[in-house]
Amino acid sequence: PRSAMMHRGYLVGFGVWITDQSSIEALYNLGYGKGVLSRSKPLHFSNSKVKYFDRNRTREAFHAKQIATHKNSEVGLEYLQLSAVEAFFIQDNLQNINISRGAPTTCDGGSLIMTTEELWKAWVEMIGLSFISEYCAYCQYRSMGWIVRGGLKYGVDFVLYSKGGPSQTHGELTVSVQFVHSAENAASLTIERFGKLTDIQALSRITETVSKGLLLCFVYTKENIETNDQSLLHPSIMDKIHIKDFILRRWDPTKVRE
Numbered sequence: 001p002r003s004a005m006m007h008r009g010y011l012v013g014f015g016v017w018i019t020d021q022s023s024i025e026a027l028y029n030l031g032y033g034k035g036v037l038s039r040s041k042p043l044h045f046s047n048s049k050v051k052y053f054d055r056n057r058t059r060e061a062f063h064a065k066q067i068a069t070h071k072n073s074e075v076g077l078e079y080l081q082l083s084a085v086e087a088f089f090i091q092d093n094l095q096n097i098n099i100s101r102g103a104p105t106t107c108d109g110g111s112l113i114m115t116t117e118e119l120w121k122a123w124v125e126m127i128g129l130s131f132i133s134e135y136c137a138y139c140q141y142r143s144m145g146w147i148v149r150g151g152l153k154y155g156v157d158f159v160l161y162s163k164g165g166p167s168q169t170h171g172e173l174t175v176s177v178q179f180v181h182s183a184e185n186a187a188s189l190t191i192e193r194f195g196k197l198t199d200i201q202a203l204s205r206i207t208e209t210v211s212k213g214l215l216l217c218f219v220y221t222k223e224n225i226e227t228n229d230q231s232l233l234h235p236s237i238m239d240k241i242h243i244k245d246f247i248l249r250r251w252d253p254t255k256v257r258e
Helices: 022-029 049-052 064-070 084-094 117-127 129-143 183-188 198-210 235-240
Strands: 007-012 015-016 081-082 097-101 149-150 158-161 173-180 212-219 241-248
Touching: 007 022, 007 084, 015 022, 015 084, 022 081, 081 084, 081 241, 084 117, 084 129, 117 129, 117 235, 129 149, 129 158, 129 173, 129 212, 129 235, 129 241, 183 235, 198 212
Parallel strands: 007 097, 173 212
Antiparallel strands: 007 015, 015 081, 149 158, 158 173, 212 241
């Protein structure tokens, strides 16, 4: 859904910071980003939230250290971190965010706003082909109505949640994205990121243990494109990309008996 509210973001490293509290709440409620001091939903908007951290313990919590760092900053106590694919999706599809380079404390009101083309080029140069493949996959599942979150802790690229997101429901599917350079390679279903079959079996076992399905997503181009092709640096490359996906399930002999 589109929002009439305009948001301000700051390109820092491989993501975008959102520092305004109203923007943080609006974007998180739409299923984007996570708080940098919280497990998911940003909670630390005031110093009163810090009271449950015991600073007398010899082993100080990681979040407590981060809060101490932010206490005297100009950006407030907590900001929302958007991944590269989330930020680009908001800019390219919702068109209600202005993103500039640098941290909020180093950007003034006159900082240049990055265009969609500049943002795409910056992330392709920083992240590489994985940004293109992950963004195309992100668009695919987001357009289907899924809330798409990062899946690092499960060893995958994304976790798909139904309506409401992780604060209201458990993830149903995990997604492992594989970029291939042509339709011919996609037809062979060669999975380069997995060195051997046991790697896939291990990933399948992990996702099954947490009661989630495993989706293998193949992102491929209609024509052969070299990794140094300049066309990759422009978002129009998405016109040449197709996606195939397959749900991977373990074979259970007890369910196929005649």
